[in-house]
Amino acid sequence: xxxxxxxxxxxxxxxxxxxxxxxxxxxxxxxxxxxxxxxxxxxxxxxxxxxxxxxxxxxxxxxxxxxxxxxxxxxxxxxxxxxxxxxxxxxxxxxxxxxxxxxxxxxxxxxxxxxxxxxxxxxxxxxxxxxxxxxxxxxxxxxxxxxxxxxxxxxxxxxxxxxxxxxxxxxxxxxxxxxxxxxxxxxxxxxxxxxxxxxxxxxxxxxxxxxxxxxxxxxxxxxx
Ligand SMILES: Nc1ncnc2c1ncn2[C@@H]1O[C@H](COP(=O)(O)OP(=O)(O)OP(=O)(O)O)[C@@H](O)[C@H]1O
Ligand SMILES: [Mg+2]
Numbered sequence: 220x221x222x223x224x225x226x227x228x229x230x231x232x233x234x235x236x237x238x239x240x241x242x243x244x245x246x247x248x249x250x251x252x253x254x255x256x257x258x259x260x261x262x263x264x265x266x267x268x269x270x271x272x273x274x275x276x277x278x279x280x281x282x283x284x285x286x287x288x289x290x291x292x293x294x295x296x297x298x299x300x301x302x303x304x305x306x307x308x309x310x311x312x313x314x315x316x317x318x319x320x321x322x323x324x325x326x327x328x329x330x331x332x333x334x335x336x337x338x339x340x341x342x343x344x345x346x347x348x349x350x351x352x353x354x355x356x357x358x359x360x361x362x363x364x365x366x367x368x369x370x371x372x373x374x375x376x377x378x379x380x381x382x383x384x385x386x387x388x389x390x391x392x393x394x395x396x397x398x399x400x401x402x403x404x405x406x407x408x409x410x411x412x413x414x415x416x417x418x419x420x421x422x423x424x425x426x427x428x429x430x431x432x433x434x435x436x437x438x439x440x441x442x443x
Pocket of ligand 1: 236242243261263264265266267268
């Protein structure tokens with residue numbers, strides 16, 4: 220029996236702007252099991268990032284129920300959310316979010332430091348090798364191409380051995396060739412390591428190659 224990574228019931232996120240209430244995510248029911256590779260697709264403003272941020276315990280939920288890795292996160296404060304997040308969830312963002320003054324290797328080590336994970340340097344080097352960057356270990360982000368930066372970000376996300384990966388538009392700033400490489404790394408991690416991957420994307424190629432596609436429209440799931 221596969222473990223549930225995500226279990227959402229009537230999940231809703233409302234943003235209050237002046238007199239207006241925006242239901243960015245509107246009454247969603249969703250289950251994602253361990254080992255799945257899921258893409259969340261849909262037009263701009265359909266709620267992909269909002270849903271991903273709640274799954275990643277980066278943002279609170281407004282109503283409904285959300286369980287992440289068996290933890291009920293409904294109504295939990297940031298201090299509780301950070302405990303679930305840290306070490307359990309690996310994040311990959313469109314803008315790579317690397318520290319510009321640190322090398323590829325140091326960016327990984329900084330994450331390990333914040334997560335209070337003690338690990339041999341060789342393990343971080345091995346991760347960089349796994350994403351094809353064995354020759355870029357001591358490069359600064361500005362000395363790397365966009366695709367290489369995103370691969371550092373993937374190695375960094377993997378460093379704490381997370382239970383699942385969340386990626387928000389990971390190929391948004393990449394050309395077709397580099398996007399394909401990121402997709403190949405995701406597929407390999409999912410198929411060979413059984414890593415659960417949830418990716419929000421506009422990229423039809425990336426989205427369609429996931430094991431399951433969840434389409435959002437106006438904060439609601441229109442197919443899954
Ligand atoms: N912090 C916020 N405050 C107010 N409204 C917000 C906030 N964040 C998102 N929204 C609104 O919530 C809705 C969903 O936004 P979200 O960023 O989740 O969409 P998305 O599907 O990720 O879009 P994109 O494809 O452009 O990244 C939009 O109408 C957006 O304007
Ligand atoms: Mg978004």
